[in-house]
Amino acid sequence: MTTVEDAYAHCARITREQARNFHYGIRLLPPAKRSALCAVYALARIIDDIGDDPALSAEAKLQGLAEVRKSLGDLSTNTDPVYVAVADAARRYPIPLGAFEELLDGVEMDVTGRKYVRFEELVEYCRCVAGSVGRLCLGVFGSRPDTAAPGYADELGIALQQTNILRDIREDLRNGRVYLPKEDLDRFGVDLAIGEDGNLADPGGGLTALIHDTAARAREWYTRGLRLVPSLDRRSAACCTAMSGIYRTLLDRIDEQPSRVFDRRLSLTGREKAVVAARALTGAGR
Template identity: 60%
Template sequence: MTMATTDVRVSRAYATCEAITRTQARNFHYGIRLLPPERRAALCAVYALARRIDDIGDEHGETAAKRAALAALRAQVGLLPDGPGGVGDDPVLLAVADAARRHPVPIAAFGELVDGVEADVTADETAARTGAPAAPYGSFDDLLWYCRCVAGSVGRLCLGVFGTRTDPAGDAARLADTLGLALQQTNILRDIREDLVHGRIYLPADELAAAGVTLRLRGDGALDDPDGALADLVRDAAHRARAFYAEGLELVPLLDRRSAACTTAMAGIYRHLLDDIAADPRRVYDRRLSLSGRQKALVAARALTGWGR
C-alpha cells in the first residue's frame, strides 16, 4: 500500500470522526470547533472512540454481549500504539492511531473508560437480577473512581491533543482529570431521572440514606420529592461540583489560546447547566435539562475572546 493510499484512508477516517462529533457531541462540539484544523480533527477522533465505548454500555441488549464487545474493543485499543498500519480499516481506530502518532495521546486512558463502562454493565446486571435500580457507589469517593474512569480519562485524552504552553509544576494532567470529574458530576445531576428510568442510580448511597431520599418516579413520570429532600441533596451536590470546576479550570492558563478557548467553552456549557440545576433542582425532575443552541454559541464566543476565563 502506497503512502498516498494511506493518506487518503486516514483523511477519510478523520472525516468520519468529524461527522460523528458534529452530529453526536451536542455540547462538546461547540468547543472542539474552536481548535485549529489539525488538532480539531485529532480531538474528533478521540471523541468518536470514547463515544463508541460509552455507547456499548448504553445500548439495549444482553449484558454478556456488552461485555464481549467491550473486551473486543479493549483489545483493539491495545493495537493503537502500533500506528495506523495495525488497526485495519476501521475509520475511528485508524484516525485515533494517527492522532496518537502526532500527539502524546495517553492511549491507556481509553482502557480506563472501558473500566467505567464495564462498571455500568455490572450495575445493569444487578438491576436485572433484583428487579430494582442499582446504586453501586456507596460513597462519594466510590463515585469519584467511576467519574475518573469515564470522564477524567477523557480530560487527559483531550490534554494529549492540546499539549501545554507551560506546566512548570507538572499539574496539567491532574487538572484535566479534575475538570473531567466536574463535568461528569454535572451529567449525573442532570440525568438523575433518565438514569433511574434505565435502572441506574449514580448518587452515592450513603448520601441518599442520610438525606432520607429514595429515588422513585411519580405516576406522571417525574421524580418524586414530597418533602424537598432530593432538591436539597442535588443543590448540595452542585455546590460540591463547583469546587471541582474551580480547581480544574486552573488548567486554562497552561494551554495555548485556542486550546484554552476549547476547554473554557466545553466547561462553560456544563458549568452553566450546573448553575441552572443549583438554582432550581426541580428542573431536572421531568426533563433532560439543556442549553439552547444560542446559549451554547454565546458561551463558545466568550471563550474564544477570553470573556469566559
C-alpha cells in the same frame, strides 16, 4: 482501503452529529487539533454506545468492550476509520491511549451495575468515564510544562461528570442506574422514585436539598480543574473553557431550580451554547 483523510472526515461527522456539547468547544481549535480531538471523541462514543445499547445483553456488552480493548492493543492492524484516525492522531500528539482503557473500565462498571455507597467510590467512576477524557483532550491540546496539568484535566472531567449525573437523575433511574452515593441519599432522607406522573418524587424536599449540596461540591471540582487553563495555548484554552462553560451554565440552571430535572433532561439551546463558546474564544468565559 480507508485513507487517513477519509477516517478523519468520518470522525468529524460523528462528532458533528452526536456531540451535543463537545462540538461547540472543538470548533474553536485549529484544524489539525480539531481533527485529532474528533478522532478521540469518536472512539469514546463507540465505547459509550456499547454500554448504553438497550438491544445488547450484559454479556454482549462486555464482549464488545473486550473487542475494543483488543483493538487498542494493536491500532496498526485495524482498518475501521475511527481506529485509523486515532492511530494517526496518536502519532502526531502525545495522546495517553491508556486513558481509553480507563474509560472501558468505567463503562464496565455501568454494565455490571456497580453501586456507589460513598462519594469517593463515585469519584473513581467519574475519573474513569470523564477524567480519562479530560486527559485524552490534554494530549491533543498540549500544555506548558506543568506536572500538575494531567491532574487538573482529570478534576475538570470529574466536575463535568457530576453535572451529568445531576442532569440525568430521572433518565438514569428509569434505566435502573443510580449514581448519587447512598451516603448522600441517606443524609438527606431521599428514596429515589418516579411518581405516577412520571416525574421524580420529592415529597419532603430532600432531593432538592441534595441537588443543591451536590452542585456546590461540583463547583469545587470545577475550580480545581480550571487551573489547567493558564497552561494551555489560546485556542486550546478557549476549547476547554467553552466545554466546561456549557456544563457550568447547566449546573447553575439545575442549582437555581432543581425541579427542572424532575421531568426532563435539561439542556441549553444551541444559541446559548454558541454564546458560551464565543465568550470562551475572547477569554471572557474563564
